[in-house]
Amino acid sequence: xxxxxxxxxxxxxxxxxxxxxxFHTLLVANQSSIDELDREIAEQEDRHQxxxxxxxxxxxxxxxxxVAERDLGMxxxxxxxxxxxxxxxxAVDGQ
Amino acid sequence: MTTTFHPLDRLIAxxxxxxxxxxxxxxxxxxxxxxxxxxxxxxxxxxxxxLVVFGLLFAYLTFKIADLQVISPERYVAQADDQSVRSQxxxxxxxxxxxxxxxxxxxxxxxxxxxxDPRFVTDPVATARALAPIVGVDExxxxxxxxxxxxxxxxxxxxxxxxxxxxxxxxxxxxAPMEGVYVLEEPKRFLPGGSxxxxxxxxxxxxxxxxxxxxxxxxxxxxxxxxxxxxxxxPGGRTIATGHHALTPATPGGDVRLTxxxxxxxxxERVLADQVEEMDAAGGMAVLAVPSTGEVLAMxxxxxxxxxxxxxxxxxxxxxxxxxxxxxVMKVVTMAGVLEEGLVTPESRIDVPDALQVSxxxxxxxxxxGLGSWPLGEIISNSSNTGxxxxxxxxxxxxxxxxxxxxxxxxxxxxxxxxEAAGVVLDLEDWSGTSIGxxxxxxxxxxxPVQMLSVYNTIANGGVHVPLHLIDGTTDxxxxxHRRTLEEPRRVISPTTAAAVTTMLAATVADGTGVQAQVPGxxxxxxxxxxxxxxxxxxxxxxxxxxxMGTFVGFVPxxxxxxxxxxxxxxxxxxxYTGGAVSAPVFSELAQFALRRLAVPAVAAPAxxxxxxxxxxxxxxxxxxxxxxxxxxxxxxxxDSAAAAVH
Numbered sequence: 001x002x003x004x005x006x007x008x009x010x011x012x013x014x015x016x017x018x019x020x021x022x023f024h025t026l027l028v029a030n031q032s033s034i035d036e037l038d039r040e041i042a043e044q045e046d047r048h049q050x051x052x053x054x055x056x057x058x059x060x061x062x063x064x065x066x067v068a069e070r071d072l073g074m075x076x077x078x079x080x081x082x083x084x085x086x087x088x089x090x091a092v093d094g095q
Numbered sequence: 096m097t098t099t100f101h102p103l104d105r106l107i108a109x110x111x112x113x114x115x116x117x118x119x120x121x122x123x124x125x126x127x128x129x130x131x132x133x134x135x136x137x138x139x140x141x142x143x144x145x146l147v148v149f150g151l152l153f154a155y156l157t158f159k160i161a162d163l164q165v166i167s168p169e170r171y172v173a174q175a176d177d178q179s180v181r182s183q184x185x186x187x188x189x190x191x192x193x194x195x196x197x198x199x200x201x202x203x204x205x206x207x208x209x210x211x212d213p214r215f216v217t218d219p220v221a222t223a224r225a226l227a228p229i230v231g232v233d234e235x236x237x238x239x240x241x242x243x244x245x246x247x248x249x250x251x252x253x254x255x256x257x258x259x260x261x262x263x264x265x266x267x268x269x270x271a272p273m274e275g276v277y278v279l280e281e282p283k284r285f286l287p288g289g290s291x292x293x294x295x296x297x298x299x300x301x302x303x304x305x306x307x308x309x310x311x312x313x314x315x316x317x318x319x320x321x322x323x324x325x326x327x328x329x330p331g332g333r334t335i336a337t338g339h340h341a342l343t344p345a346t347p348g349g350d351v352r353l354t355x356x357x358x359x360x361x362x363x364e365r366v367l368a369d370q371v372e373e374m375d376a377a378g379g380m381a382v383l384a385v386p387s388t389g390e391v392l393a394m395x396x397x398x399x400x401x402x403x404x405x406x407x408x409x410x411x412x413x414x415x416x417x418x419x420x421x422x423x424v425m426k427v428v429t430m431a432g433v434l435e436e437g438l439v440t441p442e443s444r445i446d447v448p449d450a451l452q453v454s455x456x457x458x459x460x461x462x463x464x465g466l467g468s469w470p471l472g473e474i475i476s477n478s479s480n481t482g483x484x485x486x487x488x489x490x491x492x493x494x495x496x497x498x499x500x501x502x503x504x505x506x507x508x509x510x511x512x513x514x515e516a517a518g519v520v521l522d523l524e525d526w527s528g529t530s531i532g533x534x535x536x537x538x539x540x541x542x543x544p545v546q547m548l549s550v551y552n553t554i555a556n557g558g559v560h561v562p563l564h565l566i567d568g569t570t571d572x573x574x575x576x577h578r579r580t581l582e583e584p585r586r587v588i589s590p591t592t593a594a595a596v597t598t599m600l601a602a603t604v605a606d607g608t609g610v611q612a613q614v615p616g617x618x619x620x621x622x623x624x625x626x627x628x629x630x631x632x633x634x635x636x637x638x639x640x641x642x643x644m645g646t647f648v649g650f651v652p653x654x655x656x657x658x659x660x661x662x663x664x665x666x667x668x669x670x671x672y673t674g675g676a677v678s679a680p681v682f683s684e685l686a687q688f689a690l691r692r693l694a695v696p697a698v699a700a701p702a703x704x705x706x707x708x709x710x711x712x713x714x715x716x717x718x719x720x721x722x723x724x725x726x727x728x729x730x731x732x733x734x735d736s737a738a739a740a741v742h
Binding site for chain 1: 205256285287289291334336337358616697
């Protein structure tokens with residue numbers, strides 16, 4: 001076998017091996033990145049759930065009344081005044 | 096000197112060699128010496144033996160490789176996986192419980208739990224000393240868990256976030272390494288509204304399993320299916336990209352959507368608690384519903400420990416799980432029965448005495464009035480005991496019993512709540528001689544507040560029983576909505592009978608025992624009830640006096656009922672104790688709030704301005720009339736007449 005062919009074959013094998021190593025390194029680096037993203041997703045999901053709970057707690061009537069009475073000095077009215085409509089026929093009769 | 100070799104020499108040499116003996120091949124062996132007699136034979140044989148040995152070794156290796164790779168690789172794969180594959184359970188999120196508008200009433204969040212594997216703990220004393228002040232568990236307890244003869248033990252479950260953060264800092268501190276102590280996440284149930292509706296929602300245990308209320312009733316819906324993640328990892332905990340990777344995602348639990356309105360529920364509990372404290376009562380219940388659909392809007396139950404102190408929301412949904420003798424609110428069943436059977440007409444009058452002997456018991460009126468001929472409506476609006484008993488006697492025991500059953504008394508409602516009571520309607524053969532006197536007026540018969548409300552809903556619905564329900568529907572983990580299957584409505588009484596009874600109930604609120612239940616802007620109908628609480632077969636309490644349950648139940652507006660409600664005050668001791676005095680005001684206050692919340696328009700009242708132009712009239716909660724003018728709001732001159740016109 002000519003020496004040139006042998007040299008070519010060796011070069012090819014080394015190149016392929018180098019490619020495989022480089023590809024594997026890339027794979028490991030990307031996997032590390034994926035692991036990091038997975039962790040971040042989990043953290044953000046936890047944070048989202050915490051915020052859902054916080055939002056529900058802030059919207060709860062009990063908390064709103066507490067803040068109104070304790071922090072804003074508001075009181076439940078002793079008497080509520082409601083508007084009462086007049087029937088249409090009365091209005092027509094009156095015209 | 097050089098030597099040459101001629102071919103002739105070769106021929107001469109062959110000729111001079113002695114001829115071999117016949118039958119014996121010339122031997123190439125060297126002579127065997129006595130010292131070499133025990134050795135393996137020639138180099139050829141030894142080479143052959145070596146080949147055989149290597150052949151056997153190769154065959155063994157081949158077999159072993161085949162065994163490892165082809166015949167039984169599982170054991171070794173498992174061993175390898177044990178060393179490199181990390182398997183992690185993914186907890187399924189428990190579903191939420193939502194109110195009718197989607198507000199979260201109960202939801203789960205992952206919380207951190209501290210646990211130990213004592214096999215890896217190197218310094219239990221120092222570890223316990225460092226953790227104790229943070230997690231709030233004493234050192235001795237922690238230490239005993241850290242040295243236990245097992246491989247798992249909880250140190251602190253479901254830690255609050257601030258505690259968990261401090262523990263995480265401690266575990267990450269390189270100066271104080273803590274071997275054998277780890278953190279995992281577990282879901283924890285939260286009620287954003289605090290104690291609101293806790294009797295309905297129920298509870299979960301520390302493992303997030305429903306143990307009461309709706310959490311128990313819908314545990315199979317709310318509980319999801321846990322998933323699992325398997326990853327092949329290197330020594331540093333990094334995932335091996337080309338390694339084993341299997342994910343079975345967790346299926347989250349479904350959501351349960353209620354018919355409850357969060358705001359109405361809160362207001363019902365607040366107003367009820369205020370009234371219970373003001374009336375010095377032991378507790379109270381209130382249930383609000385939409386009669387036409389059977390949707391329960393609120394179901395409140397408050398208590399006071401020992402009948403003293405501040406009222407608080409009960410963990411027991413008493414409106415469904417407890418029974419009581421309802422008193423006069425039961426009278427509408429008798430009235431509806433006699434009207435439906437044509438024994439009387441709405442225009443009929445009957446003689447109503449102050450007292451009526453039934454078997455061995457003398458039934459009396461709450462307020463003596465002398466013998467008189469009363470229209471049927473007044474029997475309801477003035478809550479006549481003797482008049483109602485006389486009507487019940489027209490029905491007879493069998494007829495009265497049938498009407499109780501037709502209105503759904505003595506059986507659980509369609510709600511299907513855990514531990515729901517069925518009430519007590521005695522079988523006919525168990526009736527005593529006085530039953531026909533006591534049961535029509537709501538004594539000697541037990542119902543749940545929800546059953547009683549259901550009777551009035553039937554009247555509000557023109558005689559059709561629409562089953563009450565708490566659950567609007569469920570949403571499974573995939574987001575598919577499943578509407579709750581409801582029982583079919585059924586007719587109990589005719590629309591004519593229902594309308595006649597409604598008129599009587601409206602009169603009760605307009606100028607009868609229920610005037611304090613009036614709702615400004617809306618014509619209301621209802622009935623008061625004041626029942627004596629039974630104690631061990633009698634009606635006298637351990638303290639030698641009678642105790643009462645004050646009830647008001649009704650619906651509003653009577654023209655097109657959009658809201659029904661029952662309010663019960665248990666054992667009021669502040670003076671007033673009748674349903675009209677202690678419960679009706681709560682009905683009024685809650686109805687004003689709930690009707691606006693439900694955007695039910697006020698019923699137009701006839702009012703004409705002096706100049707003929709219509710002006711908006713303003714009603715106050717006290718019933719006093721004021722009129723809106725361009726200058727503002729001023730009192731109306733003839734408040735009483737205006738109120739009478741409205742109600």
